[in-house]
Amino acid sequence: MSHYAYFVAGALVLVGGFGIARSRNLVHATICLSIAQAGTYVLLMAVGYQTNAPAPVFGSTAKPTKQVVDPVVQSLCLTDIVVSATVTALLLALSIQIAKRHDTVDPDELVALQG
Amino acid sequence: MSRTARMWLLGLGLIGVGVCYALAALDLPSFGSTFHPYRDMAVPAAVAHGAANAVTSIVFDQRGLDTLVEEIILFGSVIGAVALLRPSREEQEHGPSPMGRVLEPTRLLGYVMLPTTLVIGVDVVTHGHLTPGGGFQGGVILATGLHLLYVAGSYQALDRLRPVALFEHGEAIGAAGFAILGIAGILTSAAYLTNMLSYGTLGQMFSAGTVPILNAIVGVEVASGVIVLLARFFDQAVLLGHQRESISVPQPGELR
Amino acid sequence: MMTAVVGLALTLVLFAGVAVVLTSDPRRQAVTLSLFGLSLTVLFIVLQAPDVALSQLAVGTAFVPLMVLLAVSKIRGGR
Numbered sequence: 001m002s003h004y005a006y007f008v009a010g011a012l013v014l015v016g017g018f019g020i021a022r023s024r025n026l027v028h029a030t031i032c033l034s035i036a037q038a039g040t041y042v043l044l045m046a047v048g049y050q051t052n053a054p055a056p057v058f059g060s061t062a063k064p065t066k067q068v069v070d071p072v073v074q075s076l077c078l079t080d081i082v083v084s085a086t087v088t089a090l091l092l093a094l095s096i097q098i099a100k101r102h103d104t105v106d107p108d109e110l111v112a113l114q115g
Numbered sequence: 116m117s118r119t120a121r122m123w124l125l126g127l128g129l130i131g132v133g134v135c136y137a138l139a140a141l142d143l144p145s146f147g148s149t150f151h152p153y154r155d156m157a158v159p160a161a162v163a164h165g166a167a168n169a170v171t172s173i174v175f176d177q178r179g180l181d182t183l184v185e186e187i188i189l190f191g192s193v194i195g196a197v198a199l200l201r202p203s204r205e206e207q208e209h210g211p212s213p214m215g216r217v218l219e220p221t222r223l224l225g226y227v228m229l230p231t232t233l234v235i236g237v238d239v240v241t242h243g244h245l246t247p248g249g250g251f252q253g254g255v256i257l258a259t260g261l262h263l264l265y266v267a268g269s270y271q272a273l274d275r276l277r278p279v280a281l282f283e284h285g286e287a288i289g290a291a292g293f294a295i296l297g298i299a300g301i302l303t304s305a306a307y308l309t310n311m312l313s314y315g316t317l318g319q320m321f322s323a324g325t326v327p328i329l330n331a332i333v334g335v336e337v338a339s340g341v342i343v344l345l346a347r348f349f350d351q352a353v354l355l356g357h358q359r360e361s362i363s364v365p366q367p368g369e370l371r
Numbered sequence: 372m373m374t375a376v377v378g379l380a381l382t383l384v385l386f387a388g389v390a391v392v393l394t395s396d397p398r399r400q401a402v403t404l405s406l407f408g409l410s411l412t413v414l415f416i417v418l419q420a421p422d423v424a425l426s427q428l429a430v431g432t433a434f435v436p437l438m439v440l441l442a443v444s445k446i447r448g449g450r
Binding site: 004008016027028030035038039042045046057077081085088089 | 374384388393397415418431435439443445
C-alpha cells in the first residue's frame with residue numbers, strides 16, 4: 001500500500017475526466033476540470049514527500065538541513081494553483097458568453113460552428 | 116455518435132489510461148522515500164542565497180523565469196476573461212436588485228474580519244521569504260478579503276470602495292514590474308532576473324536579495340488581477356440584464 | 372511507509388473529489404468544491420507543504436466557488 005498516494009492522484013484525474021465527458025452543463029465540466037488538475041497536484045506532492053521530514057522553511061528553531069520535504073515540487077504546485085484558478089475564470093466567462101449567444105449550456109445541444 | 120457509444124469509448128479510454136498510469140506509478144520511488152536529488156541541490160542553494168523559505172527562493176530566485184511566464188499567463192487570462200465579459204450591445208445596466216436583510220452577526224463578522232484579513236494578506240506577502248507565504252497566496256487573500264464587504268454589506272458598499280480602474284493599472288504595473296526588474300539583473304551581471312542585491316543574513320526582514328521585492332510585485336499583480344476578474348463577474352451577474360422582446364413586463368431598470 | 376493520518380487525508384480527498392463530480396447542479400457543486408478545497412488543504416498540510424496549503428485554501432475555498440456562483444447566477448437569470 002505504499003503507492004496509495006499515486007493511486008489516489010490517478011483516480012482523481014480519471015474521475016475528473018469522466019465528469020467532463022459525462023457532463024450536461026458547461027459549468028459542471030469546468031469544475032470537473034479543476035478536480036482533474038487537483039489530481040496532478042496530489043501526484044506532484046506525493047512524489048516530493050519524505051516520511052518524518054519537516055517543511056522546507058527554516059528559522060530560529062529549524063536549522064537549515066537537507067532532510068526536508070522536496071521544495072521544488074511545492075514551488076511547481078504553488079504557482080499552478082493560483083494560475084489555473086484564473087484559467088477556470090476564463091472558462092466560466094466563455095460559458096457565460098455561450099449562454100448569452102446560444103441560450104443553452106448543454107454541450108450536447110451546442111452544434112459547433114452554427115451561424 | 117450516440118451518447119451510449121461515446122460512453123463506451125470513454126470507458127475504454129479511461130481503462131487504457133488507468134492501466135498505463137498504474138504501470139508507470141509502480142516504477143516511481145515509493146511514497147516517502149529519501150531519494151530527492153532536486154532537493155539536495157535546491158535547499159543548499161536557497162540557504163546560500165539567504166532565503167529562509169526554500170519554496171519562495173525557488174519560485175522567485177532559482178526558477179524566476181518560470182514565475183515570470185506564470186504571471187504572464189495570469190495576466191493574459193484576466194485580459195481574456197475581461198474581454199469576454201464585456202457588456203454586449205443588447206445589455207443594459209439596471210441597478211442591483213434590493214438585497215434581502217443581512218443578518219447582524221454576519222455583518223459584525225464581516226466588519227471585524229475585513230481589516231484583519233487585509234492585514235494578514237499584507238503580512239503574508241511581505242514575509243514570504245521568511246515564513247510560508249508569498250506574493251501568490253497573499254494576493255489572493257487580499258483580493259478575497261476585500262469582498263467581505265459584499266458578504267457583510269451590500270454590492271453598493273463594495274462598489275464604492277473598489278475603484279476598478281486603479282486595480283487594472285495595478286495589475287499592469289505588477290506584470291511589467293517583474294519583467295523590468297529582470298532587466299536590472301542584465302544591467303549588473305549579464306543574466307536576466309539575477310538576484311543581484313545583497314543576500315543578508317538568513318531570517319532577517321531584508322534578506323534574500325530581490326526575493327521580497329518580487330514577492331511584493333507579484334502580490335500586487337495577483338490581488339489586482341483577482342479583484343478585476345471578480346468585478347467583471349459581479350457586473351455581469353448583478354448589474355447587467357438583457358432586454359428581451361418576448362417579455363411583456365417592462366424591465367424596472369434605468370440606464371446608469 | 373505511510374502513516375494513518377496521510378492515508379486518511381488521501382481517502383478524504385478521493386471521496387470529496389468523487390462527490391464533486393457526481394453533483395450535477397452547479398450551484399451545489401460550488402459548496403462541494405469548497406469542501407474539496409478544504410480537504411485538499413488538510414492533505415497538503417499533512418504532507419508538510421504549508422505554502423501550497425495556503426495557496427489552495429485561498430483559491431479553492433473562496434475564489435473559485437464565488438466565481439462559479441456568479442457565473443451560474445448570470446447564466447440562469449440574467450441572460
